[in-house]
Amino acid sequence: MRKRRDWLGKQYHKLSMPLSVVFLLSGRRFHPQYRMTWRRKWALGRRLYRNWRHIRTGISYKGHLAIAAKLLEIPPSVKGVVVECGCWLGGTTANLSVICDLVGRDLVVYDSFEGLPAPLAGDNMKPEVKGSFRGDLDVVRQNVREYGVIERCTFRKGWFSDTLSSHAEPIVLCFVDVDLKSSMHDCVVSLWPYLTPKGYLFFDEYTLLHNCAIFFSERFWRDYLGTTPPGLMGSGTGVGVGQYFLGPWLESPAIQRPTSLAYTRKDFNGRWDYFPESETASEPPAN
C-alpha cells in the first residue's frame, strides 16, 4: 500500500513538473538583473527537480521553486544572506545553494548535525524524537558538493540556543524547518530582528496549526520581539505549489501529501483589531 502510494506520488511529481515550473516561475516581478528567460527558468526547475530526487528532503522541489520565486523578486541592491535552520541531509541546502548562486547571495546553514535535541516539557513530544533527522556535517557537505554550489555555503554547527545569538548578517530569506516548538522559538527570537523589511521567513510546519500559532500569538511577539504578530501565509494548507492538502489528516492519498510551506514578512499583519465594544478598536498595527 505504502509502495503504491510512493509510486503514485513520484508519478504525480514527474508529470506535474513542467506545469509547476511554469506556474511557480511565471512571476512578473522577477528583478531584470537576474535575466530569467524561460530557458534559464526551465534549467533551474530541472536542476531542482533532479537534486530533489537524489537527496531525501522534508519538502518537495516545488517548495524550493516557491522560495526561488521570492528570492528572484528581491532586488540585488538589498544586502543580505539566505539562512536555513534545520538541514537534515542537505537536500534543501543543495537546492537553496543553487538558487543563491543564481541571485548572487550566500547561504548560512544552522544545525546541530546531530538531529533533534531532547524535547523540552512545552514541546509536547516524546523523548524518543531525540536524534531524529540526524545528518552528519560531512554527509551534508558531500551532498551539497555533488548537487549544489558548496562555495555559497557556510555551516554553523551546534544547538540553536548556542549558535543563533551570534548571528550578525542581514537576512533576505530564512527557511525554518526544525520540528520542535523550543527550536522554533529560538530561531524566530534570534533571527527575526535580522530580517530585512520585505524579507521572507519560510516555515515548514504549516499543517500543524498549533505550531503556526506562534505567528499569531500577541503574547509571544510582544514579550520577545516588542511588536505585533505578523501572521502566516499558507498556515493549514501551504502556499500553492501545485499540490493540494485537505487537512487536518496527515495520512492522505499520494497527491495530497503535505510537502508545501508557508511564509511571513515583517510588513504583514496577523493581529485581530475589530472589537466593536472598545473605543480603541482601530489602532493601527505597530509593525
Ligand SMILES: C[S@@+](CC[C@H](N)C(=O)[O-])C[C@H]1O[C@@H](n2cnc3c(N)ncnc32)[C@H](O)[C@@H]1O
Ligand atoms: C525535519 S529536519 C530538517 C529537514 C530539512 N529542512 C529538509 O528539507 O530536508 C529538522 C532539522 O532540525 C535540526 N534541529 C532541530 N532543532 C535543533 C536545535 N535546537 N539545534 C540545532 N539543530 C536543530 C535537526 O538536527 C534536523 O536536521
